[in-house]
Amino acid sequence: MNSKVFFGLYVPTNSILHRLDPRMKIIACFWYVVIVFLANNVLTNVLLGLFLLFLIWLSKVSLKMYWQGIKPLMWVILLTAAVQLFFSTGGQPIWQWHFLNITSLGIIQSIYLIFRFAFIITISTVLTVTTTTLQLAAGIESLLKPLSYLKVPVSQLAMMLSIALRFIPTIMDEIQTIMDAQRARGMDFSAGNLFQRAKRLVPVMIPLFVSSFKRADDLALAMEARGYQPGAPRTAYRQLRWHMNDNWAFLTYVVLTVALIVLRQI
Amino acid sequence: MAQPAVVFKKVAYTYNAQTAFSFKALQDISAEIEKGSLTAIIGHTGSGKSTLTKLVDGLLLPDHGSIQVGNFNLTHESGHDELLKLHREVGYVFQFPEKQLFSDTVLQDVEFGPLNLGKSAKEAKQMALVALDTIHLPADLYDHSPFELSGGQMRRVAIAGVLAMQPQILIMDEPTAGLDPQGQTEILELAHSLHEQGTTVILVSHQMDQVARYADTVLVLNHGQLVFTGTPRNLFSQLQLLKQAELEPPLATAFAQSMADQGWHFDHLPLTVTDLGNELVKQLQKEGQHE
Numbered sequence A: 001m002n003s004k005v006f007f008g009l010y011v012p013t014n015s016i017l018h019r020l021d022p023r024m025k026i027i028a029c030f031w032y033v034v035i036v037f038l039a040n041n042v043l044t045n046v047l048l049g050l051f052l053l054f055l056i057w058l059s060k061v062s063l064k065m066y067w068q069g070i071k072p073l074m075w076v077i078l079l080t081a082a083v084q085l086f087f088s089t090g091g092q093p094i095w096q097w098h099f100l101n102i103t104s105l106g107i108i109q110s111i112y113l114i115f116r117f118a119f120i121i122t123i124s125t126v127l128t129v130t131t132t133t134l135q136l137a138a139g140i141e142s143l144l145k146p147l148s149y150l151k152v153p154v155s156q157l158a159m160m161l162s163i164a165l166r167f168i169p170t171i172m173d174e175i176q177t178i179m180d181a182q183r184a185r186g187m188d189f190s191a192g193n194l195f196q197r198a199k200r201l202v203p204v205m206i207p208l209f210v211s212s213f214k215r216a217d218d219l220a221l222a223m224e225a226r227g228y229q230p231g232a233p234r235t236a237y238r239q240l241r242w243h244m245n246d247n248w249a250f251l252t253y254v255v256l257t258v259a260l261i262v263l264r265q266i
Numbered sequence B: 001m002a003q004p005a006v007v008f009k010k011v012a013y014t015y016n017a018q019t020a021f022s023f024k025a026l027q028d029i030s031a032e033i034e035k036g037s038l039t040a041i042i043g044h045t046g047s048g049k050s051t052l053t054k055l056v057d058g059l060l061l062p063d064h065g066s067i068q069v070g071n072f073n074l075t076h077e078s079g080h081d082e083l084l085k086l087h088r089e090v091g092y093v094f095q096f097p098e099k100q101l102f103s104d105t106v107l108q109d110v111e112f113g114p115l116n117l118g119k120s121a122k123e124a125k126q127m128a129l130v131a132l133d134t135i136h137l138p139a140d141l142y143d144h145s146p147f148e149l150s151g152g153q154m155r156r157v158a159i160a161g162v163l164a165m166q167p168q169i170l171i172m173d174e175p176t177a178g179l180d181p182q183g184q185t186e187i188l189e190l191a192h193s194l195h196e197q198g199t200t201v202i203l204v205s206h207q208m209d210q211v212a213r214y215a216d217t218v219l220v221l222n223h224g225q226l227v228f229t230g231t232p233r234n235l236f237s238q239l240q241l242l243k244q245a246e247l248e249p250p251l252a253t254a255f256a257q258s259m260a261d262q263g264w265h266f267d268h269l270p271l272t273v274t275d276l277g278n279e280l281v282k283q284l285q286k287e288g289q290h291e
């Protein structure tokens, strides 16, 4: 476990994807996840896969980084695929044992399922690898803006989100340090039964809470000292700007969607 | 004195190896730390000091090479059980150790280490009381919550938590950071007296004055490489080396150095203010005799 290789952490390669408007990237990511469910045959899956490879190439981030994103979730994916494989019906039965059976349709569907998972994880990684957490929060804030007419405190929510995102790596580092410190004091985290292990979390959780509260307190003070007022209108130092490239990106997605719908029929 | 407490043999460590973020924190370190010495590890920020000390306590394992600590030989294959035993021999005071406090009372927190070592409740309490006595905490604070103490007191309680395990090798990673001058002196004096009682002390420090005053050996790291091993006196007379490692000489040495540039002569390079005073008195007396 290491914070620096946190799933899908920003990698500053300043590629064309990095420079796209975060709103475009958020919408694109969502839309991709939606159209992944339209893929129903080989051609459509190939199309989505190639498109994803194209994005990875554009992002100038090594394939290895993306693999790091999928790897921890591999077991979940395989387990789900196995369930799909053994319990689905339809198509030609190939193998049967008690209530387990493998059918031709089951095989195909579980393969699609694996791809679906991989596509969704990878596209989210493309988003987070090319977009800083600050930009993400700004993008989300801007996209949710209409909700503020319904009295939803959008900018406060966005502030909370960006603070939370910002501190995930810090807290992971902190956990590592505290665990190391207690390990140096002779603590064995891995011995004993589940209950004993749970009890051992106390020397980690308490210092973690103490320092997190302290950090939150300091942060609140620092924000107040710099004039932050919840609910007051704020302007952003970096304004979001929609560029020509964002239009092209949008167009690409329209084309992709149309192509997908066409290929679906084949 | 002959037997070393710690031997580094061609040690290398890389953070996040085999990822896009891999970072070579230490390369090809070979050195010995003598038993019973007070060894300072210095170097600019990010030079790998904490990484090196974590390797000594087995909190990180080297990618290459090995580290001999007492009877333990640490390599990248060292097992869990061996490391557990190692923690009995080596005490590690982390940077800002007050972060590790968690118990309801000061005493309980200090007992935590000995209890982990498998001591009985009575023995653990005894060891904790001895440790708390060493750090001069008023006894009426023993049953207070550690979170009610002042920053300096918390620091000392955390140190007591490590001392209670009675380690043979004590690592202190910047133990004086963020303390007032008196608090700093207290902790350094504590390290010094432990050293005099035979504990091997490894002190990571940014303050050259402390190093000059207390250490008998210095290891200098620069960008993950060991660039110097030897006495403080030897180190601080090599201005070129200091500059390369982005370090400053102690105040007294810098002062003497600039006087030397003005034509003064020093028989001994002064490292501490006391040294400097003595040397100056000698010089002034000589001047007096000339007149």
Ligand SMILES: Nc1ncnc2c1ncn2[C@@H]1O[C@H](COP(=O)(O)OP(=O)(O)OP(=O)(O)O)[C@@H](O)[C@H]1O
Pocket: A004, B015, B016, B023, B025, B043, B044, B045, B046, B047, B048, B049, B050, B051, B052
């Ligand atoms: N968990 C980690 N993951 C990745 N890189 C790390 C990690 N910890 C340290 N590093 C890097 O390794 C290098 C050495 O770190 P280390 O903490 O040993 O430095 P240090 O000499 O103790 O510095 P300081 O004086 O600031 O405490 C630094 O450049 C740091 O960025």
Ligand SMILES: [Mg+2]
Pocket: B049, B050, B051, B095, B173
């Ligand atoms: Mg350090």
